[in-house]
Amino acid sequence: MPSSTVTNYRNTEIQGFETSGNSVVGIRTSNELWKADQIVLASGALSRLLAQKLGIKMSLQAGKGYSITFRNPKVKPTRPYILTQGRVAVTPFSDSLRFAGTMEIAGIDLSITQPRVEAILDAIPKYFGNVERPSSASAEVWAGLRPVTPDGLPYVGRLRNYPNLIAATGHAMLGISLAPVTGKLVAEVIAGQQPSHDLTLLDPNRYH
Numbered sequence: 001m002p003s004s005t006v007t008n009y010r011n012t013e014i015q016g017f018e019t020s021g022n023s024v025v026g027i028r029t030s031n032e033l034w035k036a037d038q039i040v041l042a043s044g045a046l047s048r049l050l051a052q053k054l055g056i057k058m059s060l061q062a063g064k065g066y067s068i069t070f071r072n073p074k075v076k077p078t079r080p081y082i083l084t085q086g087r088v089a090v091t092p093f094s095d096s097l098r099f100a101g102t103m104e105i106a107g108i109d110l111s112i113t114q115p116r117v118e119a120i121l122d123a124i125p126k127y128f129g130n131v132e133r134p135s136s137a138s139a140e141v142w143a144g145l146r147p148v149t150p151d152g153l154p155y156v157g158r159l160r161n162y163p164n165l166i167a168a169t170g171h172a173m174l175g176i177s178l179a180p181v182t183g184k185l186v187a188e189v190i191a192g193q194q195p196s197h198d199l200t201l202l203d204p205n206r207y208h
Helices: 042-054 116-122 172-190
Strands: 014-020 023-029 033-035 037-042 061-071 081-083 088-092 095-103 140-148 155-158 165-169
Touching: 033 165, 042 061, 042 140, 042 165, 061 116, 061 172, 081 172, 088 140, 095 140, 140 172, 165 172
Parallel strands: 037 165
Antiparallel strands: 014 023, 023 033, 061 095, 061 140, 081 088, 088 095, 155 165
């Protein structure tokens, strides 16, 4: 993105890249060409598809997870829970209650697999004896894609094919939690500084 602007580029499609030698010099969008000296690839589960446009093989899959939100439930816990054996996260909000879980490897696909939703709901009465098994028909069901790597570690660092292209993806279910430290590491890499954490295990070229 041009450094002189704070324009909102939400929903702008990236169609490809401009390269010169072993450098990525621009990003082609549906509206214009963005020029940059350093480019960060931080597109979550879509990072692999964008890397493919540059001929880069990135071992990364989309892991689909679901959240099921009930508005104004009759019974609501006062604190978050992780139902470890059921692999379900429980998050109370001021006016709602959310259950989330599963890891479905199905590519770039946001369709709802209903048996996955029902499996999350089946776990609830096993942990909360005073809560009836809720019906998904009365809930807001949402699916999202997590970027998953083979070893569970993210990709942070420069890509071999194009050294001015920096990967910051593959954080699976911890994207928000690891965003601050990832941002710090990427800033250090861009500035040519010694990273404050060893990036060896996070090398984006480790599988190719």
